[in-house]
Amino acid sequence: MPELPEVETVKNELIPYVVGRRIASVTLNWEGMVTPAAGQFRSRLAGRKITTITRRGKYLIFSLDSGDLLLIHLRMSGSLLVGTDVSSPPAYTRAVLHLDDGNNIFFRDPRKFGRMRLVADAAAVVGRLGPEPLEAGFTAITLAGLLVGRKAPLKAVLLDQNVIAGIGNMYADEALFAAGLHPLRPAGSLKPEEVKRLHRSIRRVLTAAINARGASVSSYVRPGGQKGQAHFSFKVAHRRGEKCPVCATPLERLVVRGRGSYLCPKCQTLENGDLRG
């Protein structure tokens, strides 16, 4: 699933193909994925030059010379693929941005969850997102302030995009394991030392995943079609039944707020202040 490291990788690898190019035209095979409606979406994009691509949380933001912003969210199964052959697009291609140099951006998305929104003001979509966890300003003190007073499970708070932007199910599990914290710990119950460990773990896990070009556990691939490598370094995510790499206890999966959560029951206990991790 595309989370912060996957979206960051897609952004970095799309930039050489896209920045400075014009969108010649747009093909929509699934009109439900765009806002505003298809006609206006196409006409406002046609002929526009893409000046930059940035990322905010799990959103890709294409800046256009018209002042409009194209916000793309890959959700569960989306990927953006670069190619020149329009006659044989990737399977499940829902939209195509045809560029003025013969390249095309294919939005492949088997489950049709992905979305593209064309807006004049990005804040309307991303304005409520929490801080970027890899920015310098995101300190252990920042994190402590976000967790204080919350009774919700730690895992649920990490997944809340309005608290911290970009963490999804896989990296929440990996960060919690690295910090030795149980996903059901009430978020506000962490001691300062535990918050520090969690802060360090979040940044290490996300940085390592970006360096590995993302995790291809599902249908995620990079714009050139290559897979990422980050999942080979996962300690617990999607490894039910395997042994904990630290203590060899069989890993478990439980459901937290409807999300499958992988953990080591020995390294990640519910007891307040257990510093095993």
Add this chain to the structure above:
DNA sequence: CCCGGAACCTGAAGGC
């Protein structure tokens, strides 16, 4: 405001 659950989708995996 907070929480939980359904809905959106469809391929993959598991059960019988």
Add this chain to the structure above:
DNA sequence: TGCCTTCAGGTTCCGG
């Protein structure tokens, strides 16, 4: 082998 059910999870919406 094949049909049927369940699972997967990012986000939004709705009810309590």
